[in-house]
Amino acid sequence: ATPTALMVGTGRGAQLGILIKGPEVLESTRRVDTVVLDKTGTVTTGRMTLRRVYAAEGTDERELLRLAGALEHASEHPVARAIAAGAAERAGGLPAPGHFENVPGLGVRGTVDGHDVLVGRPALLTAAGIDVPAASAGAPGPDTPGTTVHVAWDGRARGTLTVADAVKETSPEAIRRLRALGLTPVLLTGDATAVAESVAAEVGIDEVYAEVLPEDKVDVVKRLQAEGRSVAMVGDGVNDAAALAQADLGLAMGTGTDAAIEAGDLTLVRGDLRVAADAIRLARRTLGTIK
Ligand code: ADP
Numbered sequence: 001a002t003p004t005a006l007m008v009g010t011g012r013g014a015q016l017g018i019l020i021k022g023p024e025v026l027e028s029t030r031r032v033d034t035v036v037l038d039k040t041g042t043v044t045t046g047r048m049t050l051r052r053v054y055a056a057e058g059t060d061e062r063e064l065l066r067l068a069g070a071l072e073h074a075s076e077h078p079v080a081r082a083i084a085a086g087a088a089e090r091a092g093g094l095p096a097p098g099h100f101e102n103v104p105g106l107g108v109r110g111t112v113d114g115h116d117v118l119v120g121r122p123a124l125l126t127a128a129g130i131d132v133p134a135a136s137a138g139a140p141g142p143d144t145p146g147t148t149v150h151v152a153w154d155g156r157a158r159g160t161l162t163v164a165d166a167v168k169e170t171s172p173e174a175i176r177r178l179r180a181l182g183l184t185p186v187l188l189t190g191d192a193t194a195v196a197e198s199v200a201a202e203v204g205i206d207e208v209y210a211e212v213l214p215e216d217k218v219d220v221v222k223r224l225q226a227e228g229r230s231v232a233m234v235g236d237g238v239n240d241a242a243a244l245a246q247a248d249l250g251l252a253m254g255t256g257t258d259a260a261i262e263a264g265d266l267t268l269v270r271g272d273l274r275v276a277a278d279a280i281r282l283a284r285r286t287l288g289t290i291k
């Protein structure tokens, strides 16, 4: 590798909004044939809003918003931010939670006004011995757009909150560019299968891994590598860091968390997914001049 060619590549990268950790990074792009994309914050904006509130029979909607909102106020997850903001808007001031615990990929748990509160995926509730009722009249079902999380306190499921996020305007074009380079896009998310599949269909991805726990994202990358695929991973979250490090090439969204940026080989400064394709094309071209 001639240093001059690599310098040109990295200088051009900076112009495009790509930060490259070191010239040796470019070498890994040579064989990449698969690009694994995190959903929330990478393919979608990650700016979710609270769209629906469902209070089970006997539950006061305001109380549901107050307790769930208070707990989520302490979390930085995009789902949590949407719930805290929506609850503050609809229910007024939120109390400060006592105990608070983040359960990665599942939700949050803590105490608010002396109640033991849980907000998250059904698995979070069932693990605490709380029954999640099968869909009842008026409750959002699997076809409801967005991400529905369950709220429980003092051992009983009390209702659901539905937040929705939008696909980034640039994502379908980004997927087309990746395909044009001969790369296979794959969607990887902790979110529900129905949500993941509707996002995948909207942007043009056929291969989907959904309901994957944060610590299991890295295993999906390993499994693809074991199949002989050379994997680039694009992500923004703390929960993507291990997968970014495991991938043959890790691309972090510059708009994401420090943990993702530290784990990645490249940073897409503006968080524009189209630049992922530019980065791979630039690296290939730079290497081409080296030969
Ligand atoms: P992604 O892989 O798309 O970035 P995560 O792994 O961070 O998503 O989260 C997966 C799912 O876990 C979310 O879609 C949501 O249902 C649930 N979840 C995670 N954090 C929270 C939270 N703070 N409050 C409620 N639900 C949460």
Ligand code: MG
Binding pocket: 038, 039, 040, 041, 042, 235, 236, 237, 240
């Ligand atoms: Mg994410």
